[in-house]
Amino acid sequence: MFKNIFDAIKSYSGVFRLMSELKLWKYFFIPIIISVITASIIGITAYGLSDNIGGFIAQIWPWDWGKEGFATVSGIIGAIMILAIGFILYKHIIMALSAPFMSPVSEKIEAHLLGHKNHAHRDTSFSEQLWRGVRINIRNLAKELLISIPILLLKFIPVVNIFSTILLFLVQAYYAGFGNMDYTLERHFKYRESIRFVKKYRGVAIGNGIVFMLFLFIPVVGIILVLPMSVTAASLKTVELIQNENTPIQNNVVQ
Secondary structure, rough: HHHHHHHHHHOOOHHOOOOOHHOOHHHHHHHHHHHHHHHHHHHHHHHHHHHHHHHHHOOOOOOOOOHHHHHHHHHHHHHHHHHHHHHHHHHHHHHHHHHHHHHHHHHHHHHHHOOOOOOOOOOOOHHHHHHHHHHHHHHHHHHHHHHHHHHHHHHOOOOOOHHHHHHHHHHHHHHHHHHHHHHHHHHOOOOHHHHHHHHHHHHHHHHHHHHHHHOOOOOOHHHHHHHHHHHHHHHHHHHHHHOOOOOHHHOOOOO
């Protein structure tokens, strides 16, 4: 799995050149707007709620001694919890709403890699791509929250909370990479087949998602470039994986 993680990270090299060569930037205009608006709304909401969450957690401490210190720690934990949940909501919202715009990007990259334009795949409409994106991301959102909430609770345990932060980051990375890979997979596999494919190559999803998540820590520029970079990198790697499956892509096409 570690090899797949590193391979997925390496696939980010040269994506700027490829996007310019294939003239893909025009497809990212609306997704970038969606990304900026979504990040702004979640950021403002998170800022307003972090103190409230911290105050609520602080009420757990019933004693006077150490109350001030616990309140400070509670504020930090509250901010981390809001930030983590904000990241989760952000990525699934933009991935779901951007699906109809990212699918053509993935398709052009696939045609470029395979050397022909009439490669076999499902011909899906704008609405079908949007529904597929919404369905996948609702499923992933539910799964991710189910895993992430217990991890967030571990932050109350000293020392363990360090490892829980790393684990939480990797969980978020996996589901980010999952969504990026599905822009290619939706043309070749049914819903459940795509889920099985990503589970088989979960290292690739994690590697792609690691860079995705790191981009989000870059102010302003991160939310602008995160989708163009991560979707292009994921498309490159996912097409390669499908080609290496030994079964021709045509056999995977769903009529």
